[in-house]
Amino acid sequence: GAVVSQHPSRVICKSGTSVKIECRSLDFQATTMFWYRQFPKQSLMLMATSNEGSKATYEQGVEKDKFLINHASLTLSTLTVTSAHPEDSSFYICSARDGRGHQTQYFGPGTRLLVL
Amino acid sequence: RKEVEQDPGPFNVPEGATVAFNCTYSNSASQSFFWYRQDCRKEPKLLMSVYSSGNEDGRFTAQLNRASQYISLLIRDSKLSDSATYLCVVNETGGGADGLTFGKGTHLIIQP
Numbered sequence: 001g002a003v004v005s006q007h008p009s010r011v012i013c014k015s016g017t018s019v020k021i022e023c024r025s026l027d028f029q030a031t032t033m034f035w036y037r038q039f040p041k042q043s044l045m046l047m048a049t050s051n052e053g054s055k056a057t058y059e060q061g062v063e064k065d066k067f068l069i070n071h072a073s074l075t076l077s078t079l080t081v082t083s084a085h086p087e088d089s090s091f092y093i094c095s096a097r098d099g100r101g102h103q104t105q106y107f108g109p110g111t112r113l114l115v116l
Numbered sequence: 117r118k119e120v121e122q123d124p125g126p127f128n129v130p131e132g133a134t135v136a137f138n139c140t141y142s143n144s145a146s147q148s149f150f151w152y153r154q155d156c157r158k159e160p161k162l163l164m165s166v167y168s169s170g171n172e173d174g175r176f177t178a179q180l181n182r183a184s185q186y187i188s189l190l191i192r193d194s195k196l197s198d199s200a201t202y203l204c205v206v207n208e209t210g211g212g213a214d215g216l217t218f219g220k221g222t223h224l225i226i227q228p
Contacts, residue, residue, distance in 0.1 A: 034215045034216070036215070036218075041220075042220060043120075043203070043218040043219055043220040043221065044160065044203075044216075044218040045218075046215035046216065046217070049214070049215055059215075091157075093159050093160075095216075104162065105216060106162075107159040107160055107161070108159060109158070109159050110158070110159045112157075
């Protein structure tokens, strides 16, 4: 099946720093990628939709200036958490939509962020 | 607001038993439906899509009732490896163009 990778898998940083998370589709081209966040014992919540070559679409309540998304190629989207604070600590998961066939979304393994 | 509701459980079930999960969704315009499985501290993995006519994949059977906005998953002959959180997932469009809306999940524990 299709493979999506994320890097890093986990990161610990100090409050106020910025953290970049990469999401790559390894064996297919993804014109659309999605970024989700999951807090403990909560459901995955869609943060934004990342479209290759255009601006990301953010869900209500998600600050676009805090969560910067860049989708510069058909296989790579990045999420940068700027000036991270402890409340940003969460499990960030990307998914990539395979444009072929049933256009299934494939999830990356997630990035666990801990802000101290 | 798009919502997907599930019984969080946990469901404690002996190995070999049959277990059923239910899910309701609020947006009647939803087009596609899925069950995902999520293991502890891992990403969700697609278990199966759910079709109006109902569909089966081995020990797993999924049903969709559009009129009641209700989705179900049945697991027969449960295995220890079935222990996980099962996520009911809805998409507004059939092509996956939108992000997915996840339920909080139902936690299943299969006991030996």
